[in-house]
Amino acid sequence: MNYYEILEVSQSATKDEIKSAFRKKARTLHPDVNKAPDAEEKFKELGKAYETLMDDNKRATYDRYGEDGLKNAGFDTNGPFAGGFGDLNDIFNSFFGGFGGFGFGGNDPNAPQRGDDLRYDLEIDFKEAVFGVQKEIKFEHLEICPECNGTGAEKGSQPVICPTCGGSGQVQSVTRTPLGAFSQITTCPDCKGSGKKITKPCKACKGYGKIEKEKKIEIKIPAGVDNLSKIRISGEGDAGTNGGRAGDLFVVLHVKASDYFKRDGLDVFTRVDITPAQAVLGDEIEIETLDGVKTIQITGGIQSGNTVKIKGAGIPVISRPSQRGDHIVIVNVQIPTQPGEAEKALYKKLYELHSGKKHTESLLSKVKGVFH
Numbered sequence: 001m002n003y004y005e006i007l008e009v010s011q012s013a014t015k016d017e018i019k020s021a022f023r024k025k026a027r028t029l030h031p032d033v034n035k036a037p038d039a040e041e042k043f044k045e046l047g048k049a050y051e052t053l054m055d056d057n058k059r060a061t062y063d064r065y066g067e068d069g070l071k072n073a074g075f076d077t078n079g080p081f082a083g084g085f086g087d088l089n090d091i092f093n094s095f096f097g098g099f100g101g102f103g104f105g106g107n108d109p110n111a112p113q114r115g116d117d118l119r120y121d122l123e124i125d126f127k128e129a130v131f132g133v134q135k136e137i138k139f140e141h142l143e144i145c146p147e148c149n150g151t152g153a154e155k156g157s158q159p160v161i162c163p164t165c166g167g168s169g170q171v172q173s174v175t176r177t178p179l180g181a182f183s184q185i186t187t188c189p190d191c192k193g194s195g196k197k198i199t200k201p202c203k204a205c206k207g208y209g210k211i212e213k214e215k216k217i218e219i220k221i222p223a224g225v226d227n228l229s230k231i232r233i234s235g236e237g238d239a240g241t242n243g244g245r246a247g248d249l250f251v252v253l254h255v256k257a258s259d260y261f262k263r264d265g266l267d268v269f270t271r272v273d274i275t276p277a278q279a280v281l282g283d284e285i286e287i288e289t290l291d292g293v294k295t296i297q298i299t300g301g302i303q304s305g306n307t308v309k310i311k312g313a314g315i316p317v318i319s320r321p322s323q324r325g326d327h328i329v330i331v332n333v334q335i336p337t338q339p340g341e342a343e344k345a346l347y348k349k350l351y352e353l354h355s356g357k358k359h360t361e362s363l364l365s366k367v368k369g370v371f372h
Contacts, residue, residue, distance in 0.1 A: 003049035022050040074229020109169030109195035112244035126258040132223035142210040142238035148202035152209040162191035169193040224316040227255040266325025304333040
């Protein structure tokens with residue numbers, strides 16, 4: 001089943017239609033509501049479909065090449081719930097900034113909140129992108145404070161319910177006018193919307209509940225990635241709040257261009273210069289490929305701009321590394337600009353053979369010869 005069928009929308013559906021379809025189906029498929037054995041798997045597929053179709057670049061790639069195309073282009077295809085998911089409030093707060101009015105409550109300040117995603121830019125060499133590589137990266141993210149275990153309060157104390165808002169994180173004010181009373185709900189000014197007051201802040205995190213820490217991890221870059229490919233590392237973003245899961249780390253790859261190889265999709269292109277004699281008679285020549293030096297056959301009569309294909313010597317398919325694109329060699333017949341006397345004599349003989357007349361130098365050539 002494709003992503004449009006999962007969401008039950010047409011291929012021309014707008015983002016608003018996709019969002020509405022996701023909300024509707026999420027209410028029935030979330031494992032908290034749906035106790036069917038395959039509910040969790042279906043919910044993950046729903047999240048994957050939603051995330052793909054709401055991203056213009058992913059959607060364009062998916063429409064043209066399908067899920068394999070997304071993988072080949074380096075997009076993460078695990079979906080937003082690959083590392084697990086919270087309750088419906090957590091999910092809808094994360095996706096839509098709240099889901100009040102749909103039967104699952106409003107914006108509860110004490111509900112689990114997912115941590116922020118982080119981005120890390122990593123430069124790799126052309127051949128590292130082709131064949132894959134292991135890299136150690138170092139980055140900073142927010143972790144739950146070990147001193148207060150995320151409460152923000154000093155050891156031995158606990159946050160208390162905010163007396164101003166009663167723990168709701170919001171306050172209501174009523175303005176009376178000649179036209180009637182108007183009610184306005186705003187964020188509580190005392191607890192800043194958290195619903196809690198910390199009387200004794202933790203000294204380690206200064207009441208925030210999280211601390212910034214440096215972390216080193218090894219990441220595996222698969223063979224076949226391209227420039228600006230993204231690798232999603234689940235749970236390595238900032239820590240969540242109120243027990244919410246951590247965000248993800250997105251590693252954006254920047255592939256250094258090669259002076260020799262030019263990439264187009266899964267194929268690589270190189271140029272090779274040959275002499276007119278090689279073009280006429282044919283030859284075996286050695287060229288540099290991604291896998292080292294290989295011998296290719298130049299057939300007699302080849303023209304400048306013709307190509308020689310080495311099948312299976314291009315870029316690996318990310319999802320199937322044993323399957324590769326091709327290496328296309330563009331032939332350039334190089335005409336000598338300053339041939340020697342012996343070479344000139346041979347070309348004159350060829351000229352006479354082809355034209356049936358003797359070759360005579362132009363006046364311009366003779367004048368040039370005087371000054372050289």
